[in-house]
Amino acid sequence: MSGIYQHHWQGDPDRPALALHCMLASAGYWGPIAKRLDGRVGLKAFDMPGHGRSGDWTPDPDGPDFHTTVTRIAASFIDRPLDLIGHSMGATVALRIAVAAPDAIRSLTLIEPVLFAAAPDRQQASRDTQVASLYEQGRETEATRAFIDAWGAQPFDDLPPQAQHQMQRRIGLVANNVPPLSHDSANILRDGGLEAIDAPVMLISGENSPPVIHAIADALAGRLPDVGRATVPGAGHMLPLTHADEVAGLIGVNLDRA
Template sequence: MMGNASYWGPVARKFADRIRLSAPDLPGHGQSPDWPGTPDFHTHTTRAVAPLIDRPMDLIGHSIGATVALRIAVAAPEAVRSLTLIEPVLFAAAPDPANDAVMEELNMLVETGQNAEAARRFLAIWGGLDWSSQTETGRERLARQMRLVVAGNKALMRDDAHILREGGLEGIDAPVLIVMGEDSPPVIADIADALAARLPDVGRARVPGAAHMLPITHPAQVTELIGLNLDRA
């Protein structure tokens, strides 16, 4: 969210001799077309990614991408050879009043046209990005994308996709690895606990000194962990 597929470049280069990595941009990001408004952002994103899966594949997702990968795995476990979830933001798995308050504040800012302020606050928590160092064009892009953030967060807080339905997580028989940063927002650890408790074959990893954007800030460690899960598959 609010990035583009090029951020996976360091990870992809380390795997150049091992796997073919496809990293599509989210709707409204990078080179992808904008979100048309319907269906909901998470469903539209999932439908954009799902056609890429033409055989059992290794799904690797970060943040909202991890929730899309998990949604696909729940819906079609036979399509997944391994599943690596980096900082999954499925907020419905571990409702947290403090996190809910932050999300409601972001919603209010976007609804009242204060997109730039919403982006600044969002990125201070989740982006690890210095707002003041961005170019004017960059700030305008990030502010514009906040409506997509809000739309995605609403679905994740309510679990509109029913990812957490009874028997769903339990039906994933592929090896799963949940990766998080040591300095990530506290809700991430709670989400990881909730998901791990229901997954049949799951490993956990915490990257020291990393926060939410660890695929960018700690690509070597993330690549090594992904590789371990590929080995398990």
């Protein structure tokens, strides 16, 4: 895992956990969640390639796409059953791992998984097209603004200039993720896949998130054998940052279920 920056919050050594962050962020935002879990798990996380302190990621026509790359990195952290937590794109990676290796999962907490293929949505398809088109035209600022204004904790223009610059540098990764998220090129939704996950699953959504998020949760919940659902009042897509108390409490509930 050369060039991948790792985070580790000490906790119960017999209860390993792995948390996967969203696009255009870094794993550091799990720190407040780990603090609130108060050592119940030994929580690890990593900055995805091109994010935080990790090295850059450059697409290779003959190599794996970004989603597959992150999935392989995440899988390398698993040497025994663990509690797997993911947010947004990270939640789709967590779900991909759980479908491929259900025996490796002790519990699965999915915070706003953006697996758009589970609930095709015209508005989301328009967002995909807009971001990809702006990026292909070399209009990185406009592409980043369109993405962050839909999914960020605050409008793009309200962010510090350094944060804006960092996100603009990474916006190409968002465009690269359209096939796995919107077209399920990773085949996460294959017949029998979700149904094979026998670990307890918790689906967490923000009350004010885009409607497609709630439709995705509906679709996934209908196929998962052991699933709980929760909606955090007043929260949007970035609820691990904005509503850490509630998110940590709900993660704890799912840890208890396992």
